[in-house]
Amino acid sequence: MDTVLSYIESNKERYLRELTDLLAIPSVSTNKENVQDMQRCAQWVADQMRSIGLQNVQIFPTAGHPIVYSEWLGAAGKPTVLLYGHYDVQPVEPLELWTSPPFQATVRGDNLYARGAADDKGQVFLHLKSIEAFLRNGGVLPVNIKMLIEGEEEIGSEHLEKFVADKKDLLKADLVLISDSSMFARGVPSICYGLRGLAYMQIDLVGPNRDLHSGSFGGTVHNPIQALTEIIAQLHDKHGRVTIPGFYREVLPLTKKERAAYKRLPWSDKKYAKDLGVKQLYGEKGFTTLERVWARPTLECNGIWGGFTGEGAKTVLPSRASAKVSMRLVPNQRSTKVGKLFESYIKRIAPKTVSVTVRTIHGGEPAITPIDSPGVQAAVAALEKGFGKNPLYQREGGSIPIVVQFKQLLGLDTVLLGFGLPDENSHAPDEFLDLNNFYCGIKTSAHFFNELPHFMAARRKP
Numbered sequence: 001m002d003t004v005l006s007y008i009e010s011n012k013e014r015y016l017r018e019l020t021d022l023l024a025i026p027s028v029s030t031n032k033e034n035v036q037d038m039q040r041c042a043q044w045v046a047d048q049m050r051s052i053g054l055q056n057v058q059i060f061p062t063a064g065h066p067i068v069y070s071e072w073l074g075a076a077g078k079p080t081v082l083l084y085g086h087y088d089v090q091p092v093e094p095l096e097l098w099t100s101p102p103f104q105a106t107v108r109g110d111n112l113y114a115r116g117a118a119d120d121k122g123q124v125f126l127h128l129k130s131i132e133a134f135l136r137n138g139g140v141l142p143v144n145i146k147m148l149i150e151g152e153e154e155i156g157s158e159h160l161e162k163f164v165a166d167k168k169d170l171l172k173a174d175l176v177l178i179s180d181s182s183m184f185a186r187g188v189p190s191i192c193y194g195l196r197g198l199a200y201m202q203i204d205l206v207g208p209n210r211d212l213h214s215g216s217f218g219g220t221v222h223n224p225i226q227a228l229t230e231i232i233a234q235l236h237d238k239h240g241r242v243t244i245p246g247f248y249r250e251v252l253p254l255t256k257k258e259r260a261a262y263k264r265l266p267w268s269d270k271k272y273a274k275d276l277g278v279k280q281l282y283g284e285k286g287f288t289t290l291e292r293v294w295a296r297p298t299l300e301c302n303g304i305w306g307g308f309t310g311e312g313a314k315t316v317l318p319s320r321a322s323a324k325v326s327m328r329l330v331p332n333q334r335s336t337k338v339g340k341l342f343e344s345y346i347k348r349i350a351p352k353t354v355s356v357t358v359r360t361i362h363g364g365e366p367a368i369t370p371i372d373s374p375g376v377q378a379a380v381a382a383l384e385k386g387f388g389k390n391p392l393y394q395r396e397g398g399s400i401p402i403v404v405q406f407k408q409l410l411g412l413d414t415v416l417l418g419f420g421l422p423d424e425n426s427h428a429p430d431e432f433l434d435l436n437n438f439y440c441g442i443k444t445s446a447h448f449f450n451e452l453p454h455f456m457a458a459r460r461k462p
């Protein structure tokens with residue numbers, strides 16, 4: 001390990017130059033005019049893989065942008081890590097808000113500024129460099145590696161699911177490693193082990209068969225807008241809990257260890273409320289803010305419409321009213337089941353004065369990799385060594401659909417080892433990667449590969 005680490009230390013400048021080359025390719029997956037650049041970027045990644053000693057390097061065409069694959073399977077009897085990332089980036093507009101050109105990586109202070117620096121080229125590249133450090137110093141890795149780098153993450157990974165389903169044998173592994181997320185804060189390495197899912201619904205209410213004059217008809221029929229808001233007002237109780245019967249039945253309770261871990265994170269409700277411009281925070285009673293956003297399910301009305309919303313006045317008693325409602329789900333809730341509970345509850349509480357339709361717009365499942373699992377424990381040990389600091393545990397309130405696909409299609413848990421920062425401007429002008437996270441990230445990656453076999457072996461022992 002010492003040779004590997006000193007190799008990393010003495011090659012920092014070259015790493016930065018190479019990453020700058022990768023960041024210079026405008027691989028904006030959503031732009032038609034960048035189709036050739038997408039090909040060029042896939043080729044760059046494949047060439048890089050070959051040059052550091054990865055084998056079976058292949059560029060798989062898809063109906064969209066290509067997927068790059070490679071492997072190193074020389075560690076017989078050792079675990080196999082499936083490393084996923086993406087080489088495509090978000091568009092750069094508005095250009096005038098960039099301090100330096102988005103495809104000319106520029107160092108300012110402790111940061112490297114460029115589109116894709118953090119999301120996700122920089123984070124893919126740091127793993128390539130740790131793999132290189134092993135293969136150039138002794139020629140072996142402590143684990144087997146399979147790398148899967150796609151070009152359509154920023155446009156919904158449209159062709160990835162089919163690829164993974166078709167290539168189950170090729171992608172066989174023990175766990176998935178993804179570096180495409182952020183740490184809790186600068187200087188606070190953290191490991192994300194849980195994601196929320198989603199059930200997105202629409203409610204449509206119809207009252208009278210046409211819009212009515214509120215003077216001639218007001219007082220005779222139930223206004224659908226009023227009926228709809230009456231329904232929505234019943235979806236939470238006075239403790240901020242969702243009232244749908246059975247909604248919390250499958251919810252995995254927070255463990256003592258988790259609650260203690262969240263308390264250690266640097267956090268201030270006051271600061272958070274001030275930043276959001278609200279006088280007071282709101283949410284389910286009995287849980288802290290971080291617990292509510294990471295480990296508790298929620299229900300939000302995302303939009304509501306009906307009647308007259310133009311300028312001036314129109315005394316209409318509308319025929320229809322609608323709302324979009326989304327529910328964030330936590331392990332072990334299932335989106336279809338929660339969707340059904342929602343639908344039957346809405347139908348039950350809807351007044352007889354209107355007719356109601358409920359439909360599902362889309363859904364996604366929550367995911368969790370237990371904190372005592374060998375993958376998470378290896379990541380914790382790696383962060384500790386790579387950053388010289390005890391990492392903290394966190395979850396994420398949002399979703400990463402690919403994590404659920406890997407679980408469903410390959411049966412694999414994912415370790416999310418993020419080296420970005422919450423304020424890194426991914427998807428915005430002046431995206432940057434903290435250079436300390438970049439260099440410590442390379443070392444952390446090396447430590448992760450080195451530690452994983454020990455934690456996996458310890459798990460196997462009775």
Ligand SMILES: [Zn+2]
Nearest residue numbers: 119120153180
């Ligand atoms: Zn990303």
